Amino acid sequence: MTQSGCLFYLEVILDKYCPLYQKEKDKKWCKPASTDPIYRKYCQIHTLSRIMRVNEYTADGHLDSRKQLFNKWVLDIGDDNVPAVCKDGEEEATWIEIPEQFIVKSEKPPVDAIVDTIFPNFILRHEDEDYLRQRAILTPQNDDADLINKHMFKKLQGQTMTYKSSDEICNGSTDAIEQQQSYPVE
Template identity: 30%
Template sequence: MMHKFCFEALDRSMRDIMRVKNPNTLDMTFGGKTVVLGGDFRQILPVIPKGTRKDIVGASINASYLWRSCKVFKLTKNLRLRSLQSETEVQEIEKFAKWIANIGDGTIGESLHGECEINIPEEFVLTCVEDPISTIVDSIFPMFRRGHSDIEYLKDRAILAPTLDIVDAVNEYMNDYNNTEGRTYPSCDSVCKSDSNVDMLADLHTPEFLNGLRCSGVPNHSLTLKVGSPVMLLRNIDHSLGLCNGTRMIISKLADHVLEAQILCGASAGTKVLIPRMSLTPSDPRLPFKFQRKQFPLMLSYAMTINKSQG
């Protein structure tokens, strides 16, 4: 999902470095080194804020001069199916995976003026009577209403959502069913002092205004947490402990200036770690100024956005 300029910059750097030993590498892609790229153009493309389809396609690596030197390898087996024990579950997921792949290949639906109408099979749709959030929660977390919050139960489940608004609505709904006592942690927001006109910005952008800003990759101003709530880390803190952006944990203790959490998955699963407050600066280019938010770098993870960069 990286912009093609990132790969082209790496290409120029590698050529410049490798030519010290071998001048011929100046004309070789990536200085003669083999580079392996992973991804799927049917799933994730470069994020171009407010970009058109032309802008997004033009930013992809297959629109770069490097693509001529790339050799494409395609996976032919769904490795996720090997971890399943039930034959019925394997068949259901394999059927769904093929349907998704056919949509990406454009073999489903009739194209009309660049748009395609696709009928979703009934077995892939949840029938909603009144509340859509209640319907999807009962489907993904059917035992949560009865107080079933086992770690093994929570770590394999999450609701994917397209926007931050839906994520917040689902997380608040789920958090209300956690009967343990919670704590609300407000953030401390201020305009970055690196701006030359920081004094003028401080007068215009009051703390109340900054508290209301919601940006992708930064927790909300008010963060309500409870013991037993699953959370996701939003910053890289300690790679050796597995504390990276996207690490899922479960809250085990709430304190004033630090949180204790247990890592749910990965090589460090089961390890208890301490999460401090951090100064976070959103990188949203739509904001005409920079501000800092001092808050725990966490968000509830009952529901998560499909692509955090797009929010």
């Protein structure tokens, strides 16, 4: 969620649950929450300054400048510092250009290219915990993650096992509503 989206959500919460905020806000024209003195009086602005999903360090403890650049770029997207464009027929600009240094180029199918780039020598090193710990393929959609996982498992020898899990809360639980808020659906 971008900062403006967070501020809007915060203002909705303040309007609903904070009578003092409601009373003070009614005295003046509605302003964006980030510039509203009432907002500043009761809240602090926090901004994301570090991406936790991509470790900026190599296995031997040195900073990896490529990973730092990637993290900065992702933060810039979230802060609306990367220009976006509209495609034909769209009203909102949501398309951004990915810098060349972050694109995996190959003649192979995309999943093969990504896996081979992120996990070179996977078949030989799939049991090496340090090797696996240093690598990850991030994707925003579960379908893509499933496709990549299937591709990786096909490379492994031996019998596979499936472990069952659940991704929703039982509605018969005593605190079902509170639990559903604690475990949002992806």
